[in-house]
Amino acid sequence: DQQVKQNSPSLSVQEGRISILNCDYTNSMFDYFLWYKKYPAEGPTFLISISSIKDKNEDGRFTVFLNKSAKHLSLHIVPSQPGDSAVYFCAAISNYQLIWGAGTKLIIKP
Amino acid sequence: ETGVTQSPTHLIKTRGQQVTLRCSSQSGHNTVSWYQQALGQGPQFIFQYYREEENGRGNFPPRFSGLQFPNYSSELNVNALELDDSALYLCASSFLQGGGTDTQYFGPGTRLTVL
Numbered sequence: 001d002q003q004v005k006q007n008s009p010s011l012s013v014q015e016g017r018i019s020i021l022n023c024d025y026t027n028s029m030f031d032y033f034l035w036y037k038k039y040p041a042e043g044p045t046f047l048i049s050i051s052s053i054k055d056k057n058e059d060g061r062f063t064v065f066l067n068k069s070a071k072h073l074s075l076h077i078v079p080s081q082p083g084d085s086a087v088y089f090c091a092a093i094s095n096y097q098l099i100w101g102a103g104t105k106l107i108i109k110p
Numbered sequence: 111e112t113g114v115t116q117s118p119t120h121l122i123k124t125r126g127q128q129v130t131l132r133c134s135s136q137s138g139h140n141t142v143s144w145y146q147q148a149l150g151q152g153p154q155f156i157f158q159y160y161r162e163e164e165n166g167r168g169n170f171p172p173r174f175s176g177l178q179f180p181n182y183s184s185e186l187n188v189n190a191l192e193l194d195d196s197a198l199y200l201c202a203s204s205f206l207q208g209g210g211t212d213t214q215y216f217g218p219g220t221r222l223t224v225l
Contacts, residue, residue: 004152034213043114043200043216044153089152096166096206097143098214100152 003027004092006101014109019077021104023090026071030092030099035064035075038087038103047088048075080108114203114217122223128189131220133201135182141165141206142184143214144176147198159184160206188222196224 005024013019023033031052036044050057050064050073057064063076077084085108091098115134123129135142141160145153155168159178173189182203188195198221202214 006152036216041218043116043202043218046213046215049213091152096141096158096160097155097168098145098153098202099155102150102152 002101003030003094004090004099004101006088006090006104008104009102010105010107012107012109013080015082016079019075019080019084019106019108021075021077021088021090021106023073023075023101024071025073025092027092027094028068028071030094032093033064033066033073034091034093034098035062036089036091037084038089044089077106080106082108082110084108114201114215116199116201116217116220118220119218120221120223122225123191124225125191125193127191127224128187129191129222131186131188131199131201131222133184133186133203133217135184135203136215139203139205139215140182141204142178142182143202143204144184144186145200145202146170146195147200147219149197153200156186165206191224193224196222198222 034049035047038044066073087103089103090101143158144156147153157167158165162178178184198219200219201217204214205212
């Protein structure tokens with residue numbers, strides 16, 4: 001049973017527009033979430049995180065929103081750039097491990 | 111400050127063989143976690159090592175074992191390889207303190223193919 005779900009395997013967005021990547025989780029005990037970005041042949045790169053005591057965290061073009069009641073978080077990228085094309089993973093920290101979603105492949109169209 | 115490195119980059123083995131994968135932690139980190147990523151899926155937690163002791167384990171059989179050395183580098187050993195062990199193996203280092211772990215930083219991974 002997947003505890004962290006990314007229901008969109010892929011997303012295509014025009015360069016300059018906003019990209020919104022979604023993630024749902026089932027375990028209400030999760031209290032810290034992270035987004036990672038992964039290029040082919042590379043390991044995941046940490047992007048941004050959010051604690052459950054917040055509902056928003058912003059870092060440059062990246063903003064993560066957390067809706068605890070809906071057990072939903074989203075990553076907003078604005079404006080989207082060609083270098084943002086990658087697979088994005090949502091993960092939750094549970095004790096000592098990361099529990100990952102299956103990823104969403106983001107394609108930025110010129 | 112050097113990042114997390116892994117070796118080898120790629121590896122091909124046959125069923126029944128044994129394999130050792132290596133990881134060097136990022137400077138200042140004391141914890142190493144290993145993950146297995148099958149094609150099209152998110153990484154699955156194998157285990158974590160903190161101060162040379164196993165600190166937690168995912169749902170992987172005992173033929174997956176590990177070591178952490180005093181310099182915080184680590185090895186992942188897999189015995190009696192099976193075809194389903196073909197995957198990208200990721201190592202992540204972090205700094206563990208108090209009751210929680212800091213952000214995990216990943217190496218580039220080792221692509222293991224079992225024939």
